[in-house]
Amino acid sequence: MNHADGTAVPEAASQADDAPRPEGPPQKMVAAREELTPMLSQYLDLCESHPDAIVMFQVGDFYEAFCEAAEEVARVCEVTLTKREDSTGTYPMAGIPIDNAASYLEALLDAGYRVAVADQVEDASEASGLVDRAVTQVITPGTVVDDELLSGATATYLGAVAGSGDETALATVDVSTGECQVTSGSAYEIGEELDRLAPAELLSAADAPDFELGFETLVSNPDPEAFDVDGASETLSAYVSAPESVVENESEMRAVGGLLDYAEYTQGDDGPLEYVSRVRRYDPERSLQLDATAIRSLELFESRSPSGGRTLVGVLDETACALGRRRLTAWLRRPSVDEREIRRRHDAVGELIDRPLARETVRDHLSEVYDLERLVSRVSRERANARDLRALKTTLDAVPEVKSALSEMETDPLQRLCDSLDELADVRDLIGEAIRPDPPQEITEGGVIREGFDDELDEIRATEREGREWVSNLEEQEQERTGIDSLEVGYNQVHGYYIEVTNPNLDSVPDDYTRRQTLKNSERFYTPELKRREDEILSASEKADALEYEVFTNVRADVAEEVERLQSLADSLATLDVLATFAAVAAANDYVRPEMGTDTVEIEAGRHPVVERTQGEFVPNPADFSDGHVAVITGPNMSGKSTYMRQVALIAILAQAGSFVPARAARLPILDRIFTRVGASDDIAGGQSTFMREMAELTDILHNATEDSLVLLDEVGRGTSTTDGLAIARATTEFVHDEVGATTLFATHYHDLTALSERLPEAFNLHFTVEKTERESGEPDVTFLHRVADGPSSSSYGVEVAKLAGVPSTVVERAREYIREADGADNGQADRAVETAEAAESDSPTATQATTNGQDGRRAGNEDGTETGNKPVEQEGTTSAPKDGTLAAYVDGIEATETDGRVTSDAEDDVLDEIRSLDVAGTTPLEALNTLDRLKQRLDD
Numbered sequence: 001m002n003h004a005d006g007t008a009v010p011e012a013a014s015q016a017d018d019a020p021r022p023e024g025p026p027q028k029m030v031a032a033r034e035e036l037t038p039m040l041s042q043y044l045d046l047c048e049s050h051p052d053a054i055v056m057f058q059v060g061d062f063y064e065a066f067c068e069a070a071e072e073v074a075r076v077c078e079v080t081l082t083k084r085e086d087s088t089g090t091y092p093m094a095g096i097p098i099d100n101a102a103s104y105l106e107a108l109l110d111a112g113y114r115v116a117v118a119d120q121v122e123d124a125s126e127a128s129g130l131v132d133r134a135v136t137q138v139i140t141p142g143t144v145v146d147d148e149l150l151s152g153a154t155a156t157y158l159g160a161v162a163g164s165g166d167e168t169a170l171a172t173v174d175v176s177t178g179e180c181q182v183t184s185g186s187a188y189e190i191g192e193e194l195d196r197l198a199p200a201e202l203l204s205a206a207d208a209p210d211f212e213l214g215f216e217t218l219v220s221n222p223d224p225e226a227f228d229v230d231g232a233s234e235t236l237s238a239y240v241s242a243p244e245s246v247v248e249n250e251s252e253m254r255a256v257g258g259l260l261d262y263a264e265y266t267q268g269d270d271g272p273l274e275y276v277s278r279v280r281r282y283d284p285e286r287s288l289q290l291d292a293t294a295i296r297s298l299e300l301f302e303s304r305s306p307s308g309g310r311t312l313v314g315v316l317d318e319t320a321c322a323l324g325r326r327r328l329t330a331w332l333r334r335p336s337v338d339e340r341e342i343r344r345r346h347d348a349v350g351e352l353i354d355r356p357l358a359r360e361t362v363r364d365h366l367s368e369v370y371d372l373e374r375l376v377s378r379v380s381r382e383r384a385n386a387r388d389l390r391a392l393k394t395t396l397d398a399v400p401e402v403k404s405a406l407s408e409m410e411t412d413p414l415q416r417l418c419d420s421l422d423e424l425a426d427v428r429d430l431i432g433e434a435i436r437p438d439p440p441q442e443i444t445e446g447g448v449i450r451e452g453f454d455d456e457l458d459e460i461r462a463t464e465r466e467g468r469e470w471v472s473n474l475e476e477q478e479q480e481r482t483g484i485d486s487l488e489v490g491y492n493q494v495h496g497y498y499i500e501v502t503n504p505n506l507d508s509v510p511d512d513y514t515r516r517q518t519l520k521n522s523e524r525f526y527t528p529e530l531k532r533r534e535d536e537i538l539s540a541s542e543k544a545d546a547l548e549y550e551v552f553t554n555v556r557a558d559v560a561e562e563v564e565r566l567q568s569l570a571d572s573l574a575t576l577d578v579l580a581t582f583a584a585v586a587a588a589n590d591y592v593r594p595e596m597g598t599d600t601v602e603i604e605a606g607r608h609p610v611v612e613r614t615q616g617e618f619v620p621n622p623a624d625f626s627d628g629h630v631a632v633i634t635g636p637n638m639s640g641k642s643t644y645m646r647q648v649a650l651i652a653i654l655a656q657a658g659s660f661v662p663a664r665a666a667r668l669p670i671l672d673r674i675f676t677r678v679g680a681s682d683d684i685a686g687g688q689s690t691f692m693r694e695m696a697e698l699t700d701i702l703h704n705a706t707e708d709s710l711v712l713l714d715e716v717g718r719g720t721s722t723t724d725g726l727a728i729a730r731a732t733t734e735f736v737h738d739e740v741g742a743t744t745l746f747a748t749h750y751h752d753l754t755a756l757s758e759r760l761p762e763a764f765n766l767h768f769t770v771e772k773t774e775r776e777s778g779e780p781d782v783t784f785l786h787r788v789a790d791g792p793s794s795s796s797y798g799v800e801v802a803k804l805a806g807v808p809s810t811v812v813e814r815a816r817e818y819i820r821e822a823d824g825a826d827n828g829q830a831d832r833a834v835e836t837a838e839a840a841e842s843d844s845p846t847a848t849q850a851t852t853n854g855q856d857g858r859r860a861g862n863e864d865g866t867e868t869g870n871k872p873v874e875q876e877g878t879t880s881a882p883k884d885g886t887l888a889a890y891v892d893g894i895e896a897t898e899t900d901g902r903v904t905s906d907a908e909d910d911v912l913d914e915i916r917s918l919d920v921a922g923t924t925p926l927e928a929l930n931t932l933d934r935l936k937q938r939l940d941d
C-alpha cells in the first residue's frame, strides 16, 4: 500500500515555512540519482518510500541522516553536522549512536517528526557487496513501542477519525499493548472523546470534521485508500473473523481499518499486528462522561498548580504494577454507569478491606508482575529478547501465589477473578526450561539457552567446552615439555590462541612451534594442534550462537501463540491490582462504601480526597441534595467553596470508578456526566477571551447536562462586569433549576443570588463560615473555619484575604479607606447598578417577582445579615452592608480606619481623582486589587 500519497506534513514540525522539508527524498540526491554510490542510492530509495518521515539509516554503529534531514537532526539532537564526499558531490551528514538512540529519537518525536528506522537486515560480514537495509519501524508519537520512550502509567494512543455528522467515528489503538477500540457518535461527542483520550497522533480521514483540539498531537491526512470502506474491511478482517459484527457503521469500519493499516505500516508493514487480538466497540455513554475541562479542573491526572501539586490519581495510585496503574487511570477517566458493575467492584473492595492479610499478599505478589501487556506485544512483534521472556516467567510465577491468596475470598467478583487467572503453566515451564535465569541483553551472542533443552546445542557446546579445557591445560603441559616455567598460553581477538615465550627462553622453543607475533620482550607461537583446537572451538562457538538464536526464536514463537491467554491474564491482574489498591487506600484513609443508585446525592462528613492528604487538618462537610438540587454557595474568598464543590464531584467519580469514598456515609445516584465551569480568575492572563471561554463552556453545560448530571459552577459571570455577571449567574441558575434539573453546586460572590432560593423551590443556600476576631491592635481579623452551613453568607472579607495573601499593609490600609469612601460615595451607584441588572431582566416575571416580594437580600435591608435564604443563617457579623458582589460587599463589616486628611502632593491628587472616577459597582474584587496595587505603585514612585 502506498502511504506516500496524501500523507501530510507533520503539523508540529518546527521548521521555518520556506526551509526545505527534512523529510522525503533530498533533491540533491534525486538530481544525481544515476551516479550515486550504491549506499546513497539505497538511502534515497528508502526516503522515497517513506516521504513522511526522517529516515535514519544504519551505517555500522550509527543511524545516519543526509542532506536537509542531516541538518535538522544535527539541530534537534544537538549532534555534529559532518559531510560525506564522493565523486557525485558533498552531502551533509549527521548521525546518532545506535546504542544510545532513544533520547535522540525522543527529541525528534518531540520536534514533531516521524522517524523511519532503516536497519541493516543482513550480516555485514556475510553480505556480498552492499549490505541490505530496510525500514523496520516508523517511530511516530502515537506508535512508539520502546519502553524508554513510553510512560508506564498512561497509554499512548494512535487515533483515527472518519465520517461526519452523527456518524463520526473514532478508533484508537495503544500500539504498545494492542488495546484497540472504536466508537462513533455526533461530531460533538467524538470531539469530546478525543479530548478525553488525547491521542498522541491523529489520522484524520478526508471527510472527518476539523476538530478544535485542546491537546498537542501530530495530525495527518492519511492514505485515502486505507480509509475506503472496502480497504478498511479487508484490513480489519485480518484481526476479527467477521468485521461487520464488530463495528456498528461504515465510519467505524473506516476509522478502525485505516488506523490498523497505519499501525502496521509503522511496525514495518509485515502484516497484521499479532498482539491486537481484540477490537472492541464501545459507547462513550456507557460510562460517566467527564470532558477534558472537567478532567482538568478536578485535577484527576494533572495538577493545575504550577508547582505540580497532587492529583486524584496521585493519591490513589498505590498500584503494585504497571498493568494496574494503567487500569486505574482508565477507570478514573471513564467511571462506570453500570450499577451492577459498580456494586461488584464495591463488593470486591469491601472483602479486600476485610481481609488485609490476603490483600497484602496479593499486592506483594502483584508487585513482582512485569508490564505483561507490553511484554506480550513485544513477544508477538518479535522484539522480545531473552530477558523479556524471563520477565514473563517471573510474572507467571506470581500467578499461583496470587490465586492461592484469592482462593479464600467469598464474594462473587473475587471468586470469578480467581477462576479467571490462567496460570499458563505450559508457557511458564517452557521459558523456565529453555531460557537461562540471567540471560544477556543480546540474543545473537549465545548464553541464552539452558543446557538440557536442545540436544544438538548441548553437543556443540560440549565440543566447545572440551576444546577450551584442552587449551586451559596446555600451559602446564607445555611448561613441562619445554622446561620454560614462564611460558604462558593466552588468547586475543586478532591472533587467536598463542603460546608466549620470553626472549631469554627462546632457545628452548621446540620445533613444532610456529611464530605468530613478535613483541618487545617475547615471541608468540602456535602449534598445529593448538590451531586445530582453535578452529574447532571457534566454529563450535559460532554454530552454537546461531543455533541458540534459532532455538530462542522458536521458543518466542511458541509463546506468541498464547497471546490471547496472556492478554486475558493481564486483564485480570490489572483489575485485581486496582481493586486491591482501592481497598488499601480505603483502609488507610478511612473511606466508606457508598450506597449507589439513590435518587439524590447525600454525603455525610465528606472530604476532599486530595486536599485532606496534602494538609494537616481537614474539616469534613456534608452535602445533602434531598430537599433541592441547586445549591447556591456563598462565603468569603479562601473559605473552602471550590474545595467543597470539587469534593462532591470527586466522591462521585471515585464511587462510580468502584472505589470507596472519603466520607462518613454517602448515598449517591448513578451520574451520567459531570460538568465543571470554574472561575475566570484562574485564567486571568487570557483577558477578554477568558470570558468568551467561560460562556462557551457554560453553553456546553446548559445544552448537554441532564437531570442525572452533576454541574459545578464556580463564580460564573465573574469574567465580566458585576451587572452583566450577576444577570448571567441568575439566569443560569434559573435555567439549571427549571429546565435541566441537574444536581448543581453554584459558588458565587454575588450575594443577590442567594435570594433565588425564595422562589425556586429546588434551590437552597449554603455558605462557608468564618470567625471574625479582633487583633490586639484592634484590627479586624478572620479565621476560616472551612465549615459549610445552611443559608447564605453575610460577609466576604476580600481585603482581609488580600492581607493574608501578603499584600503590603499600606495597601491594605489604603484599601480600607478607599472602599469606605467609595462605599459612601457610590452606594447610590451600586444600587443603580443592581437596578440596571434587574431592569435588564424585567421581562422575566420571576425576576420582577423577586424584587416586588422584597426578597432580595440587599433590598430587604436585613440589617442583621440573617434570613435572606430559605434556611436559618449562622450569625457571623454584627455590621451590615450591601451584599451585592460589588467591592463594597467584599469588605462588608470591616471597620474603617480614620483618615487623617493628609493629601498633599499632585501625584496623590491624581491618584484620588482616579479613585473618584472608578466605577466601584462595576469592578470585580480582583480588578480592585490590581487597581490598588497600581495606585500604590504610583504613590511610591
Ligand SMILES: Nc1ncnc2c1ncn2[C@@H]1O[C@H](COP(=O)(O)OP(=O)(O)OP(=O)(O)O)[C@@H](O)[C@H]1O
Binding pocket: 611, 615, 617, 618, 619, 620, 621, 635, 636, 637, 638, 639, 640, 641, 642, 643, 644, 786, 787
Ligand atoms: N474543608 C476544609 N478543611 C480544611 N481546609 C480547607 C477546607 N476547604 C478548603 N480548605 C483550604 O482552604 C483553601 C481555600 O479553599 P478554596 O479554594 O476552596 O476556597 P474558595 O472559597 O473557593 O476561595 P475563592 O473564592 O478565592 O476561590 C484550600 O486551598 C484549602 O487549603
